[in-house]
Amino acid sequence: MNVTLAELGRVHFIGIGGAGMSGIARILLGRGVPVSGSDAKDSAGLAELRALGGQVYTGHAAENLGDAQTVVISTAIRTSNPELLAATEAGLRILHRSEALAAAMAEDTVVAVAGTHGKTTTTSMITVLLREAGLDPSFAIGATVPALGVNAASGSGGIFIAEADESDGSFLNYQPQIAVLTNAEPDHLDHYGTGEAVMQAFTDFIGLLPADGLLVACADDAGSAALAAKAAESGTRVRSYGRAPGAEVRLVRDRLEFEGQSFELRLNVPGEYNALNAAAAFAVAVELGVAAEIALAGLAKFTGAARRFELKGEIAGVRVFDDYAHHPTELRAALTAARTVAGDHRVHVLFQPHLFSRTREFAAEFAQALELADTAIVLDIFPAREDPIAGVSSELITAQTPKAELASSSEQGVTQVVSQAGAGDIILTIGAGDVTRLGADILAALELRSKELRSSELRASEQSGSEG
Structure with missing residues (x-):
């Protein structure tokens, strides 16, 4: 369901304490949308939302809906939830959290980061990099980032960095200008059933790009590389990254090569996968007009995301x-x-x-x-x-x-x-x-x-x- 920010009215989140839900609520509050919500138990996160102006309840009850016009749920919300039952009976607009996020970022240049692994870290790297470069992006990330202090915020820079979760197919609700594909292999078979269905979902995600959009894809991952090659054949502009020969943003030992220049890559997070994530973030940054040296300096400031080593x-x-x-x-x-x-x-x-x-x-x-x-x-x-x-x-x-x-x-x-x-x-x-x-x-x-x-x-x- 395509809904504009202005059409949302008062928004009520069922399960507002979850990482993804609280982040979207934070963004909507930052954009002037009235927000209420409920969660099974109180938490520091709920206190933060109250401090931002949200009306947040502990426990689920039909009366918590108040005068809400839109109700936001996640896949985790059971159909027997009393608030969801009441919203359905009242004929309220019910959105999956991804649809609410899509409405929040509809007027921005969207960078959506997808992949079986590495989404959170790569989204975090891009966000920290852009902020260090003097931009003020909005962002929605699946974990709190120490350098940012939160997992989501509404910025003023006209750029929105979003972690695009494929687990339930909801990432197909976004409209990215730049799509990042860190890797692609079978997972979440409880939802998709087969590995082929997973890969088709990633294909459909790439297909969301407009004619002038860009796919940033890992050349070192077989699934990502195959999908990128298929996309390029259909006319999608692709920028590859990795250690593979021919990658446009190429890692060579501890250096990064791009457009005939070689730069030192200094990171404060370990692992080869983080070097690849950094290459993806660099590819996005230069597409958005950030100078290579400034992008690399921003990456050096990244110290990790919560629950990522x-x-x-x-x-x-x-x-x-x-x-x-x-x-x-x-x-x-x-x-x-x-x-x-x-x-x-x-x-x-x-x-x-x-x-x-x-x-x-x-x-x-x-x-x-x-x-x-x-x-x-x-x-x-x-x-x-x-x-x-x-x-x-x-x-x-x-x-x-x-x-x-x-x-x-x-x-x-x-x-x-x-x-x-x-x-x-x-x-x-x-x-x-x-x-x-x-x-x-x-x-x-x-x-x-x-x-x-x-x-x-x-x-x-x-x-x-x-x-x-």
């Missing part, structure tokens, strides 16, 4: 990181980065599979990726929106690699991973579910172990002194 703390020489990876390719990339950061020390993983369907489809690939770690503890599957599937559990993964052990509980997983880590090692909590909260528990357990060790050493020293 995010350092949570260090105790007694053990560094604890957290990552959102929930696909085998992402898991492999995160562990490769961890091995680079750990150097000669060990990498310990606490992994939480996400979705029964994804675990069923990719159990062997998850097991293979976990072999990059020195030790791996696997938690129960985080179900998210799914009901259990008979015969599908985390044991499908642990049974296929001797590197992985199954934890009976989150508490046991924390205990196990801490017991295996020594000074200089890395512990990585990883997954798209609530495993992220265990970073604090791991740090607390490391602190307790450190205190007990110091106390033991002190007692031994005192005993040795008394015997002397």
Whole structure:
């Protein structure tokens, strides 16, 4: 449904506390649209929206709708939700969150970042780069970015940077001027059914570009490269990036080559995948008129996004990181980065599979990726929106690699991973579910172990002194 910003009227968000929903609400408030919303429980995010002028309720009830004219939902909202039932009965306009975001950015030059992996980081890099270049873009990102302080904001620069999520096909509601495709491979088969359907969705996304639009595509990824070649044949302007020969924005060791010039690429985030993400961000920036040197200086200021190999703390020489990876390719990339950061020390993983369907489809690939770690503890599957599937559990993964052990509980997983880590090692909590909260528990357990060790050493020293 194509709706203009002026047509929205008062907008009510069901589940306004979610990362994507709260970001869109923040943008609409910044653009003068009256916003209300509700969520199951209160949070700091809801308090921030109230401070911005939103009318936000804790708990779901039909009366929360008030005089709303438009209701925004995400895929996670059940049809039995009392507010959704009331909105349907009243005949209110009901939009998926992607449709609300499309309305918010309809008057801007839109850069939509799609791909199976790397969307959040690439969108974040582009946004930080453009802000460092003196532009004031609007943005909607799937995670909070420390350098930005938020995951979404309404800017005045006439450019909108949006993370385009393919998980439910809703990214086809956008109208980008520049489309970025970081990679393309099968995922979200619970929605699409087949890998072919996934690739068709990416094809359709590219097809949203206008005649004068630009596709920025990774030449190193087979899926992205194939889709870009197909798009070029149909007349779409394509700018490729990567290490592959012929890439227009080409990575050569730690340098970036573009239009006959070679530049040093300085990044504060590890991993080959981040070098590729940076090349994509650079390609977008120069298309928007940013000088190459200024774009590279902006990239050097990027320090990461929340839950993307995010350092949570260090105790007694053990560094604890957290990552959102929930696909085998992402898991492999995160562990490769961890091995680079750990150097000669060990990498310990606490992994939480996400979705029964994804675990069923990719159990062997998850097991293979976990072999990059020195030790791996696997938690129960985080179900998210799914009901259990008979015969599908985390044991499908642990049974296929001797590197992985199954934890009976989150508490046991924390205990196990801490017991295996020594000074200089890395512990990585990883997954798209609530495993992220265990970073604090791991740090607390490391602190307790450190205190007990110091106390033991002190007692031994005192005993040795008394015997002397």
